[in-house]
């Protein structure tokens with residue numbers, strides 16, 4: 001049985017990128033595998049060092065996970081900061097992670113460009129913390145979006161290096177995983193780049209239908225093609241990419257043909273796109289409020305998750321310590 005793990009930072013509400021990039025694949029796997037899903041609250045401090053309401057954000061994503069259909073009786077659902085074995089493995093992995101490779105990491109370079117006044121050590125060692133998250137349960141498959149591919153590559157490097165340095169076959173080589181084979185990148189509505197929590201270009205699972213309609217109608221487009229069968233500009237390609245993910249193949253083909261024959265009306269296309277997004281988000285949104293109101297249940301879920309996660313994590317840490325050579329007197 002494969003060990004499957006994924007996580008999301010609690011820096012904002014879940015958006016379609018999180019859902020289709022990571023969560024949906026995870027949901028498909030939870031019944032057939034040994035699955036772990038967690039809230040990466042330590043990671044969120046690398047970009048949000050003094051969060052206004054860390055607890056509230058964690059609570060929000062916990063409720064959102066459950067609303068998506070994550071079953072805490074089947075999968076292990078936990079909060080990263082409830083499992084002290086993770087920072088311990090992070091510390092040990094940091095000893096075998098090199099400055100050069102950490103500095104070359106694309107997400108490090110991107111983030112320091114965005115926050116030049118806060119180039120903290122946590123940002124530099126973000127990939128080792130992520131490797132610790134994954135390796136603490138000796139995971140095999142990690143359902144994530146395309147943006148996490150490099151982090152998974154680094155995790156494999158750290159795992160292999162550990163095995164080599166201590167001459168063991170201990171950690172498996174975890175892979176970034178998607179059922180549809182190719183990792184997904186859900187674009188934003190602003191015409192460029194990926195959908196993000198703080199980019200202002202996202203549709204959130206918690207958005208009500210009117211908000212979704214407004215956001216989609218305002219999405220960047222252009223005045224339409226002037227010649228048949230032309231490649232689509234990025235903003236238009238992005239709308240089609242979202243449509244490919246949320247709409248039926250017939251709907252996608254219908255608008256694609258309209259585009260290729262210069263008959264596309266973006267107003268109609270966006271209306272359809274908004275309704276198809278609403279179909280995906282409505283069942284989730286309706287459940288989020290219910291979970292948010294039930295603090296006792298959330299507490300129970302978090303406690304159960306922490307207990308199950310620590311059981312597996314403490315076994316790994318014990319073995320890792322022994323492999324490295326920490327011994328009792």
Ligand code: TYM
Nearest residue numbers: 007008009017018021022040133144145184185186194195
């Ligand atoms: P985060 O919180 O940025 O995103 C959570 C998950 O959502 C995916 N995702 C997307 N997928 C497709 N298109 C998008 N526009 C999009 N935006 C986000 C991400 O790929 C991710 O799978 N470093 C991670 C959190 C993390 C983690 C881990 C994940 C920490 N430790 C261990 C897996 C395993 C992150 O920042 O994700």
